[in-house]
Amino acid sequence: MEQDLPEYRSSALAWLGRTEEAKAEAQRAYETEQRRRWYRHNPNGADAVAAATKAAEAALERTAEYLLAMRLERLREQAAELCCEESATTTPTCCAASDQMGGCSGRNGNVPCGREALPALGVCARHRAQELAGEVA
Template structure:
């Protein structure tokens, strides 16, 4: 859900619930595909009978691989959002002001186009762009969270140990058994 909202901060009209929902659905479908790919890669690495030897350990490792996949995707969506938001008109004005301010400092006033002045101004400009993009991302995420709060009351929390025991106790379909053995 969070990855979908991060993607919506730069690719959807924030006040259009349908647009935000469409972006979130696309991200969810992409993440489900990535998680399935991670699951298949994990199963391909398992030795025949490896899942039967310690099903709890296998389920834990599979869940961890899926979690890592989702966390990596969220990081990539966040990076993309910061890149896009750093090029918005709001984010362009702040670096220009920071650049001009740095060049107008007392020690650079005599030669504002010197290599030192330009380097300092460029550094200040880049930092201002990053701060502005981060601020825009945070503000837009807050706006999206306020408009569509994430429901946490739909599923009762369960401990991982209980969930893994239940998963390990489930029998595999004939289709899944063929995949695991292959």
């Protein structure tokens, strides 16, 4: 099962990259890049299109990572709720993870993040997406 995780993750990211939300974000990034000052004279030139395509691909990837982090969080919350329902209690041992909130434990360089942490994760959505992408140890 462990060896299948990267394949599942890449499959999920590919699927999430085809969602309307991801496509819309990629389109916004593409158009924003084409409107940059240095491309205004020729927004359909090769340089402008190449830069806009690169920006759109990066936005698509970022959005897919974010959507994956959000869906995984929802699944964790649902699993915690099921745990509580199955045990017919709401004891701290059962639901402590789903109620845990606070500041993000991640850091931006040497500075603490300061964003609100996602429930049960201890980090914000940005740092969670970085964890999933393997950018943070």
